Each structure stands twice: as C-alpha cells, then as structure tokens.
Amino acid sequence: MSNEASYLFYQSRNPRPFLDRGEGIYLFDENGKRYIDGSSGAMVSNIGHSNPRVLAKIKAQMDRATFGYRLHFRTHPSEDLAAKTVSLMPAGLDRVFFVSGGSEAVESAVKLARQYALTQGQPQRYKVISRFPSYHGCTFGALDLTGYDPLREPFAPMLAGMPKVPAPATYLDRDNLTEEARGLKYAELLRDQIVQEGPENVLAFVMEPVGGASTGALVAPDSYYGRVREICDEFGVLLIYDEVMTGAGRTGKFLAAEHWGITPDIVAMSKGFGAGYAPLGAIVAGKRLVEPVLDAGGFQHGFTYAGNPLACAAGLAVLEEMEEQGLVENAARMGKVLMAELESLMERYPFIGDVRGKGLLTAFEFVSDRNTMAPLPVGLDAHTRLVELAYARGLIIYSRRTRGGTSGDHFLVAPPLIITEPQIRDMMAILRDAIEAFAQEAGL
Ligand code: PLP
Numbered sequence: 114m115s116n117e118a119s120y121l122f123y124q125s126r127n128p129r130p131f132l133d134r135g136e137g138i139y140l141f142d143e144n145g146k147r148y149i150d151g152s153s154g155a156m157v158s159n160i161g162h163s164n165p166r167v168l169a170k171i172k173a174q175m176d177r178a179t180f181g182y183r184l185h186f187r188t189h190p191s192e193d194l195a196a197k198t199v200s201l202m203p204a205g206l207d208r209v210f211f212v213s214g215g216s217e218a219v220e221s222a223v224k225l226a227r228q229y230a231l232t233q234g235q236p237q238r239y240k241v242i243s244r245f246p247s248y249h250g251c252t253f254g255a256l257d258l259t260g261y262d263p264l265r266e267p268f269a270p271m272l273a274g275m276p277k278v279p280a281p282a283t284y285l286d287r288d289n290l291t292e293e294a295r296g297l298k299y300a301e302l303l304r305d306q307i308v309q310e311g312p313e314n315v316l317a318f319v320m321e322p323v324g325g326a327s328t329g330a331l332v333a334p335d336s337y338y339g340r341v342r343e344i345c346d347e348f349g350v351l352l353i354y355d356e357v358m359t360g361a362g363r364t365g366k367f368l369a370a371e372h373w374g375i376t377p378d379i380v381a382m383s384k385g386f387g388a389g390y391a392p393l394g395a396i397v398a399g400k401r402l403v404e405p406v407l408d409a410g411g412f413q414h415g416f417t418y419a420g421n422p423l424a425c426a427a428g429l430a431v432l433e434e435m436e437e438q439g440l441v442e443n444a445a446r447m448g449k450v451l452m453a454e455l456e457s458l459m460e461r462y463p464f465i466g467d468v469r470g471k472g473l474l475t476a477f478e479f480v481s482d483r484n485t486m487a488p489l490p491v492g493l494d495a496h497t498r499l500v501e502l503a504y505a506r507g508l509i510i511y512s513r514r515t516r517g518g519t520s521g522d523h524f525l526v527a528p529p530l531i532i533t534e535p536q537i538r539d540m541m542a543i544l545r546d547a548i549e550a551f552a553q554e555a556g557l
Contacts, residue, residue: 130142130143130144130146131143133145134162134163135150135158135161135162135163136161136162136163137161137162137163137529137531138150138161138162138528138529138531138532138536139162140162140509146507147507148504148507148508148509149507149508149509149528149536149539149540149543150162150509150528150529151503151508151509151510151526151527151528151540151544152509152510152511152525152526152527152528153385153389153527153528153529154389155326155384155511156325156358156363156384156385156474156511156525156527157384157385157387157388157389158385158388158389158529159361159362159363159384159385159388159431159435159440159529159530160388160431160434160435160438160440160529160530160531161529161530161531162389162529164390164434166430166434167388167390167427167430167431167434168390170426170427170429170430170433171390171391171423171426171427171430173426174190174422174423174426174427175423177422178422178423179421179422179423180421180422180423181421181422182417183415183419183420183421188420188422188425189422190422190423190425190426190428190429191211191420191421191422191425193425193429194209194211194425194426194428194429194432195209195211197429197432197433198395198397198432199397201367201432202367202368202380202397203368203370203371203376204376205376205399205401206376206377206380206397206398206399207397207399207400208397208398208399208400208402208403209395209396209397210225210395210396210397210398210412210419211393211394211395211419211420211424211425212383212393212394212395212396212416212419213392213393213394213416213418213419213424214250214383214392214393214394215249215250215255215355215357215358215381215383215384215394216249216250216251216252216255217250217252217383217394217416218250218355218357218381218382218383218394218395218396219249219250219254219255219258219319219353219355219357219381220250220252220254220255221381221396221414222317222319222353222355222379222380222381222396222398223241223254223258223316223317223319223353224412224413224414225379225396225398225402225403225406225412225414226241226316226317226351226353226378226379226402227239227316228406228409228412228413228414229351229402229403229405229406230316231409232405232406232408232409233405235313237313237314238313238314238315238316239273239314239316240275240276240310240314240315240316241258241275241315241316241317241318241319241353242275242276242277242278242303242306242307242310242315242317242318242319242350243258243259243260243275243276243277243278243318243319243320244260244277244278244279244280244319244320244321245260245277245278245279245280246260246261246280246324246327246328246515247259247260247261247277247280247319247320247321247324247327247328247355248260248261248264248321248325248326248327249319249321249355249357250357251264253268253271253272254272256268256271257271257272257273257274257275258275258319259327260277260280260327261327261515276306276309276310278299278302278303278306279299279302280299280324280328280331281295281296281299281300281331281333281334281337282328282331283295283296283299283333283334284467284469284486285486287485292334292335292336293334293335293336294336295334296333296334296335296336296337296338296340297336297337297340299333299337300336300337300340300341300344301340303318303341303344304344304347307344307348307350312348312349312350315348315350316350316351317350317351317352317353317378317379318341318345318350318351318352318353319353319355320341320352320353320354320355321354321355321356321357321358321359322338322354322356322359322364322368322369322370322372322373322375323358323359323364323369323470323471323474325357325358325359325474325525326358326511326513326525327513327515328515328523329469329476329477329478329513329515329523329524329525330469330470330471330474330475330476330525330527331469332469332470332471335373338372338373338375339373339374339375342375345378351378351379351402352375352377352378352379353377353378353379353380353381354368354369354370354375354377354379354380354381355381356368356369356370356380356381356382357381357382357383357384357394358384358385358474359471359474360380360381360382360383360384360385360386361382361384361385361386361388361431361432361435362385362435362440362441362444362472362530363384363385363444363472363473363474363527363530364444364448364471364472364473364474365441365442365444365445365448365471365472365473366441366445366472367441368380369471372471378398378399378402379396379397379398379402380396380397380398381394381395381396382394382395382396382397383395385431385530386428386431387424387427387428387431388431390427390428390430390431391423391424391427391428392418392424393424393425393427393428435530438531440530440531441530443530443531443532444472444473444530445472447473447530447532447533447534447537448470448471448472448473448474448475450534450537451473451475451526451528451537451541452468452470452475454537454538454541455468455475455477455526456468458477458541458544458545458548459477461545462548462552462557463483464479464480464481464489464552464557465477465478465479465480466478466479466480466482466483466486467480467486470526473527473528473530473532474525474527475525475526475527476523476524476525476526477523477524477526478521478522478523478524479495479496479499479521479522479523479524480521488514488521488522489521489522489555491514493555495514495521495522495551495555496512496513496514496521496522496523496524497512498551498554498555499512499522499524499547499548499551500512500524502547502550502551502554503543503544503547505547506543506546506547507543508540508543508544508547510524510525510526510544511524511525511527512524512525526540526544528540
C-alpha cells in the first residue's frame with residue numbers, strides 16, 4: 114500500500130516502510146532490511162521483540178479469556194502481576210492500580226493524590242509542581258505537567274496551569290559550584306516554589322528520576338534526590354516519581370528511585386512494564402495513601418481496560434522473563450559498556466557536548482561550542498538528520514530538540530535490556546558511521 118493510500122494520521126505523514134517482524138534487538142521491514150532497535154521503540158521493548166516464552170504465556174491466556182471487567186471478576190493474571198510488582202518495589206509501596214499507558218498512569222497518580230488529600234481534610238491542596246523541561250504524557254492533565262513547549266503550545270491554555278521549576282540540567286551551568294552544591298541548589302528551587310505557592314495548597318511534586326525524551330536522559334547530582342524527598346516531607350507534599358520510562362529495569366535497577374534509596378509516595382510505570390507485548394501501566398503507592406481512599410468509598414477513577422487479564426498476563430510474563438534472564442543486572446552491566454562507547458564518541462567529535470544517562474537509558478547531545486554549550490544552528494536540523502542517517506544504515510535511535518533548559522539536539526540510545534556486548538559494538542559502529550556522515554554533510 115502506498116503512503117498516499119493510508120487512512121492513518123499521526124504527527125506527520127508517515128514515510129516509513131512497513132514493519133514485518135521483530136526478533137530480539139532487531140526489527141525487519143517488509144523488504145527484509147534489518148534494524149537494530151537502539152531505542153527499544155520509544156524506550157518500550159525492554160525484553161526484546163517476539164520472545165517465544167512470553168508469546169506462549171500470552172497465547173495461553175488468550176485461550177482462556179481475553180477480557181473480564183475488573184468490577185465483575187477478580188483475575189489471576191492481575192492479582193499475580195500486582196503481587197509480583199510489589200515484590201520488586203522498595204518496602205512501603207504495596208498497592209497497585211493498573212492502567213494501559215504512561216499518560217494514564219500519570220493522570221491516575223495525580224488523581225489518587227487528590228483523593229487522598231480529600232480524605233485528610235485538605236481539599237485545598239491541588240497544585241502539582243513539575244519540572245521544565247519534562248515529559249509526563251499527552252492527555253490534558255499529564256500535558257499540563259509536561260514542560261515541553263512544542264507539545265503544549267498548540268493546546269494552550271492548559272486546563273489548570275501548574276507551576277514548574279527548572280529541571281537540574283547542571284551540565285549547562287557555568288558556575289563554580291560543586292556538583293553536590295548544584296544538586297542542592299536545584300532542590301532549593303523546589304522549596305522556594307512550594308513556599309511561593311503556599312505549602313497548604315501544594316499537593317504533589319512530579320519528577321522523572323532520569324529524564325526521558327524532553328531532557329535526553331538527564332541525571333541530577335546525587336544530592337538532589339534526597340533533598341527533594343526531605344523538602345516534600347517538610348511540607349506534606351506527595352512525591353510522585355514518573356518512572357514510565359525508567360521503571361522496569363531500564364536504568365539498571367528495577368526502579369530508578371533505588372539508585373538514591375528514595376521511596377516515592379506514588380510511582381507511575383508503563384513502557385517497559387508491558388515491554389510492548391501489551392498496552393500496560395501501573396501506579397504503585399503505599400497502604401498509607403490507599404487505605405483512607407478505600408475507606409472513603411474507593412478510588413473514583415478507572416479505565417475500562419485497566420487490569421484486563423490479557424495485558425496483565427503479558428506483564429507478568431515480561432517480569433518473569435526479566436527475572437529469569439537477569440535483565441536488570443544486564444542493563445547495569447551493558448549500560449557501563451554503552452557509556453564508555455559514548456564517551457569515546459565524545460572524545461572523537463568536538464560537537465558532542467555531553468553524554469549522560471543511567472543503565473541503558475543514555476543520551477548524547479550536539480553543541481556548536483562545548484565551552485558555552487551553545488546548540489548547533491537550527492538550520493542543520495541535526496536531530497532529524499542524524500536519525501535519518503542512522504535509520505538508512507539500519508539503526509533506530511530517538512531524538513529531540515528542546516528549547517529552554519537544555520541546549521539543543523539530543524539523541525537517546527536505549528536498546529532492549531537483553532543486548533549483549535558484541536551487539537553494543539555493532540550498534541555503535543553504525544552510529545559512528547552515521548555521525549561521520551552527518552559531520553561531513555554539515556561541514557563540522
Ligand atoms: N511519562 C514519561 C516519563 C514518558 O516518557 C512518557 C512517554 O514517553 C509518558 C509519561 C507518557 O506515556 P504514554 O505515551 O504511554 O502515554
């Protein structure tokens with residue numbers, strides 16, 4: 114079918130070839146061309162494509178029942194997946210609510226926080242502070258928390274207009290502070306914002322522990338995380354970790370929060386949680402939050418497909434596969450190999466201004482000047498051009514150009530967590546070749 118004959122519309126007309134099949138870290142188009150899935154789709158396919166054991170478990174569930182409405186039946190897949198999820202969480206996060214995607218998870222986290230505040234006699238707590246840049250989803254509520262103008266401007270004004278604080282993009286700072294002091298400085302900006310809003314009005318702070326597409330795998334200095342937790346506790350503000358991208362092992366721990374020993378009040382997950390085998394997400398919170406809501410008549414929220422047995426069977430199979438293959442540990446190990454490769458790219462190309470990330474959520478950023486971190490000229494269109502050059506060579510990576518807060522074109526490299534060291538070397542050889550071609554084209 115030609116592109117002209119397509120009835121679909123997405124962000125733009127879709128010039129891509131038809132997908133035929135997936136296998137491990139690879140995708141194949143209908144012409145038989147092979148692609149390394151260097152971004153796991155959109156940081157989704159954590160266990161790789163078409164895992165036969167997972168497919169068999171999904172098929173077994175399909176043969177029994179594909180749908181049973183959660184208010185009509187309990188199902189073993191949803192109960193078992195909830196139990197498994199809790200077993201992988203930090204202590205204290207022991208109640209699970211399923212959804213079908215990341216935006217739904219973020220919406221659900223905020224609504225749970227709101228209903229909890231109501232049970233505490235604090236209905237005036239409604240403000241949710243988030244960061245700029247950030248990405249929390251594209252439904253109106255999640256979009257209002259998102260700090261990324263190109264996605265917000267077409268729909269402004271937002272429903273509520275929630276306050277934002279700067280994301281800790283310390284790699285752009287040119288002060289004389291230590292990294293520790295910088296982390297604390299950004300945390301204090303949150304404190305200032307809470308005070309300015311009136312702490313009695315502030316419900317929650319939402320953050321991606323490691324940034325995703327909008328910041329390019331931004332990691333804050335270690336000092337930031339603990340101080341943010343303290344500040345939230347000081348004012349009774351709930352701390353929501355949006356682990357939609359980072360959760361389910363992507364950063365080398367099951368939750369990114371574990372890197373800093375943080376227990377958030379609510380965690381939102383999706384992407385790698387269903388790993389592309391089913392549209393699936395979850396919020397996880399503690400009894401402390403959930404029991405008062407249940408006592409008050411229950412969480413007044415829920416999507417039709419939430420907790421359906423087919424998606425939950427897929428999610429359970431994914432988590433079992435992750436455990437059996439030790440994929441969280443592999444993400445940590447391979448993340449080091451990948452980061453070393455990215456660092457050597459940075460040594461080679463002066464227009465790579467920064468490499469960063471955690472585990473297998475990594476990024477590199479193009480600049481015109483490493484000292485000032487000024488971005489490359491917009492006209493070079495680096496963020497689309499390099500992706501095209503890599504795609505032509507059989508490698509998929511993910512890119513964005515962000516205005517404000519981060520400096521420009523950045524590229525996420527986030528392969529499936531099953532990737533091996535030789536496969537990382539293959540992937541990086543293609544990437545190097547694409548960057549070389551870009552450098553020549555752009556005259557860099
Ligand atoms: N939150 C984060 C951190 C994300 O990266 C994303 C998606 O990229 C979302 C929320 C929204 O997820 P979805 O696209 O599944 O609605």
